[in-house]
Amino acid sequence: MPDSTRAIDVVAATTRTDEQLAALFGAVYADYFVPVHLDGIALRTMVRRFDLDLGASRIAVAGGQALAIALLGLRGTRAWVGGMGVVPQARRTGLGRRLMEVVVAVARARGCDAVQMEVLEQNAGAIALYRELGFRAWRSLDVWALGRALPDAGARAIPAAEARAWIAARRTAPEPWQRADESLDRFDLPESPLRGLEVAAGGNRTGAAVALVAGGRASLLQMAVEGADPVAAARALIAGAGAWAPSVRFLNVPGDHPAAAALAAAGATLEARQFEMALALDSGAA
Numbered sequence: 001m002p003d004s005t006r007a008i009d010v011v012a013a014t015t016r017t018d019e020q021l022a023a024l025f026g027a028v029y030a031d032y033f034v035p036v037h038l039d040g041i042a043l044r045t046m047v048r049r050f051d052l053d054l055g056a057s058r059i060a061v062a063g064g065q066a067l068a069i070a071l072l073g074l075r076g077t078r079a080w081v082g083g084m085g086v087v088p089q090a091r092r093t094g095l096g097r098r099l100m101e102v103v104v105a106v107a108r109a110r111g112c113d114a115v116q117m118e119v120l121e122q123n124a125g126a127i128a129l130y131r132e133l134g135f136r137a138w139r140s141l142d143v144w145a146l147g148r149a150l151p152d153a154g155a156r157a158i159p160a161a162e163a164r165a166w167i168a169a170r171r172t173a174p175e176p177w178q179r180a181d182e183s184l185d186r187f188d189l190p191e192s193p194l195r196g197l198e199v200a201a202g203g204n205r206t207g208a209a210v211a212l213v214a215g216g217r218a219s220l221l222q223m224a225v226e227g228a229d230p231v232a233a234a235r236a237l238i239a240g241a242g243a244w245a246p247s248v249r250f251l252n253v254p255g256d257h258p259a260a261a262a263l264a265a266a267g268a269t270l271e272a273r274q275f276e277m278a279l280a281l282d283s284g285a286a
């Protein structure tokens with residue numbers, strides 16, 4: 001370990017208040033590619049929605065000052081790094097690597113078989129660090145935003161639970177963590193219930209989607225399409241979501257999902273491209 005990290009303690013995130021953690025989160029992302037602003041309430045929302053476990057998450061502290069944070073989400077045997085960083089003045093001293101090694105060890109000790117995360121494609125430093133630790137990128141995930149209405153193509157509202165069940169029966173790849181079923185369970189609140197959509201062709205359902213509508217935006221959370229023209233089905237569902245709010249957003253769409261092609265063709269903005277990276281943990285290793 002480099003000398004500069006010798007006097008640094010790595011402790012559980014529960015040693016700080018939510019407000020202190022939010023401030024630290026803001027400090028480590030101060031010069032990030034996209035603005036990151038968090039207060040204690042937003043942090044608590046993140047913790048609840050994404051099953052972040054503050055007892056399993058870690059911060060690095062020197063002389064009482066917090067320098068780095070790694071938030072770990074836990075769901076059964078899966079673990080997810082839901083944000084990590086080092087304050088700018090403490091970078092390139094091995095702290096990021098050390099903190100990641102600790103949370104990976106925590107995940108392993110909790111019986112997880114993999115740790116995953118997303119990283120922006122332009123974040124070469126973080127990608128280099130994760131690759132050194134054995135993480136591998138296995139797919140790209142794109143963030144899309146559409147600020148205009150598309151012509152109605154026949155999508156109609158159905159109960160969110162019905163849409164979710166239809167999608168789950170057709171899922172060929174895991175949903176990204178922030179749109180996984182467990183996340184949707186947390187999103188589904190009485191004051192803002194999830195909404196479902198379907199589209200059909202020739203009397204058969206060819207697609208379904210789930211969205212959350214809030215703050216002038218319809219956020220698509222999950223979508224499955226099938227049939228002869230899956231891109232057209234995706235476009236119809238996007239149009240249906242667009243009828244609920246002035247803008248539609250779809251976070252972390254796999255590059256090969258028909259919705260990506262439909263959004264690109266509709267002139268949507270590609271706000272960010274991320275890589276989903278994962279590290280398999282040896283079973284039984286402690």
Ligand SMILES: CC(C)(COP(=O)(O)OP(=O)(O)OC[C@H]1O[C@@H](n2cnc3c(N)ncnc32)[C@H](O)[C@@H]1OP(=O)(O)O)[C@@H](O)C(=O)NCCC(=O)NCCS
Pocket residue numbers: 028029032083084085086087090091092093094095096097098118119120123124125126128129130132
């Ligand atoms: C990415 C980040 C966490 C790295 O933390 P760090 O403490 O500086 O990283 P380390 O000192 O442990 O670096 C370990 C290795 O990772 C690689 N690495 C880290 N930062 C790098 C950079 N900017 N460019 C190239 N390689 C880098 C190097 O191989 C480095 O080893 P070396 O210093 O011996 O060459 C830090 O830059 C950061 O907080 N950035 C802003 C927030 C962020 O991007 N978080 C990740 C979101 S997914």
